Amino acid sequence: MAARSLHHAAALLALSVLLDSAIEHYRGHFENPGMFAPLAASLAASWAGARAGHTRANGTIYATALATGLAGTAFHAYNLARRPGGLCWQNLFYAAPLGAPAALVLAGAYGLAATRVASKAPATLLGMPSGRALSGLTAIGIAGTVAEAGMLHFRGAYHRPAMWLPVTLPPLSVAFLLRAASGARDRLARACLGLxxxxxxxxxxxxANGIARQMGGWRNWRQNLLSGPPLPAPPSFLALAIAGRAALQLQERGRMR
Known part of the structure; x- marks a missing residue:
């Protein structure tokens, strides 16, 4: 069921944000009390998505997650702009990341979409058929995740060939989802989302292997979890792929009516 898949995508994406924010904000010593907000919002959204319910409370939780993500994106952008040099590669590499709060926005949006498509058939989102709207939204989400992965892997000098995979495979899904958002039909879209x-x-x-290769490996996990490649980041591709397949399912359902 598409609505259930969207709930699960929201849950997984929120869990990824929860773990990533917990690590990054711990590294920042929770200097600002507002740094606890995304942890609470993502934890609640992950719980709501795992339950896959359609209650009014879940809608409130998702809306709160979306609002928290928007506020976090604005705060991270402000943090980046006020650093010496402003918007430059150095600050994009090391300032507060824009991708994490944006992922929380997506988690909230998917949860809200799930409650709508479950309660209204055929559902529309932002004046568009739900399948097409979610295809476009997911294409944007995957493109943003690719950009963030590409930037961080560039910082790591692409020292392993596998580091090219996140910037070569997911863009195929972006292309097919954009075609789906325009109303086109393509059987390769599901295969690319599977990849x-x-x-x-x-x-x-x-x-995990990258952390193990650092000095002390997993025995020094307290330091290497902070300095090594982020474990919570890759599952966002899985969450977005789940949402993309749900969008295609909704689009197919719309054609059958």
């Missing part, structure tokens, strides 16, 4: 989902799983293994 993107597989990359999300394999990426955790690659990042």
């Amino acid at each position: 993107t989902a597989l990359l999300g799983v394999a990426g955790v293994a690659f990042h």
Whole structure:
């Protein structure tokens, strides 16, 4: 069921944000009390998505997650702009990342979309058929995730060939989802989303191996979890692939009516 898949995508994306924010904000010593907000919002959104319910409370949780993500994106952008040099590669590499709060926005949006498509048939989102709207949204989400992965892997000098995978495979899904958003039909879209989902799983293994290769490996996990490749990042590809397949399912359902 498309609505259930969207709930699960929201849950997984929120969990990724929760773990990533917990690590990054711990590294920042929770200097600003607002740094606790995304942890609470993502935890609640992950719980709501895992339950896959359609209650009014879940809608409130998702809306709160979306608003928290928007506020976090604005705060991270402000943090980046006020650093010496402003918008430059150095600050994009090391300032507060824009991708994490944006992922929380997506988690909230998917959760809200799930409640709408479950309660209204055929559902529309932003004046568009739900399948087409979600295809476009997911294409944007995957493109943003590719950009962030590409930037961080560039910082790592692409020292392993596997680091090219997140910037070569997911863009195929972006292209097919954009075609779907325009109303086109393509059987290769599901296959590309499957590869993107597989990359999300394999990426955790690659990042775990990257942590193991650091000085002290997993025995020095307290330091290497902070300085090594982020474990919570790759599952976002899996979550977005799940949402993309749900969007295609909604589009197919709309054609059958």
